Amino acid sequence: THAEGSMVGSLEFSTGKLGAQLILVLGHTKCGAIYGATNAYLEAKNSEVSSVNSALEGLLLDLAPVAEKALADMGSNSDAETVAAHAVRVNVFHTIDFLLKYSAPIREKVKNGQLEIQGGIYHLDSGNVEFMGRSPSQPELL
Numbered sequence: 001t002h003a004e005g006s007m008v009g010s011l012e013f014s015t016g017k018l019g020a021q022l023i024l025v026l027g028h029t030k031c032g033a034i035y036g037a038t039n040a041y042l043e044a045k046n047s048e049v050s051s052v053n054s055a056l057e058g059l060l061l062d063l064a065p066v067a068e069k070a071l072a073d074m075g076s077n078s079d080a081e082t083v084a085a086h087a088v089r090v091n092v093f094h095t096i097d098f099l100l101k102y103s104a105p106i107r108e109k110v111k112n113g114q115l116e117i118q119g120g121i122y123h124l125d126s127g128n129v130e131f132m133g134r135s136p137s138q139p140e141l142l
């Protein structure tokens with residue numbers, strides 16, 4: 001999407017021209033987009049309707065792989081709240097993986113040790129940031 005292209009382009013500029021050496025992908029608890037996407041995924045999974053009627057539904061549908069992985073990780077007996085809370089974490093690593101897959105300049109800088117990409121979660125209730133480290137998929141993506 002255009003938003004993804006803008007994000008990648010901005011990060012390529014900041015790590016290339018400006019010399020930034022760290023990208024921190026920071027998610028946050030109770031993320032409305034992730035919760036909405038998770039609920040939409042769970043509802044669609046349990047119905048036969050799969051049409052998209054609005055731009056918002058389309059954006060939420062783009063996050064379906066995040067919700068799908070969160071559900072797989074947490075188990076099919078988990079409630080929507082538990083799956084959505086885990087999906088916030090999954091989305092942080094999904095975003096890091098996206099950068100490594102689709103940006104050759106960023107991937108090369110990480111591979112050469114010139115750049116670190118780390119993930120974290122900002123906890124709205126406490127104001128604390130939980131650092132999650134690198135994506136578990138990073139070695140295979142490099």
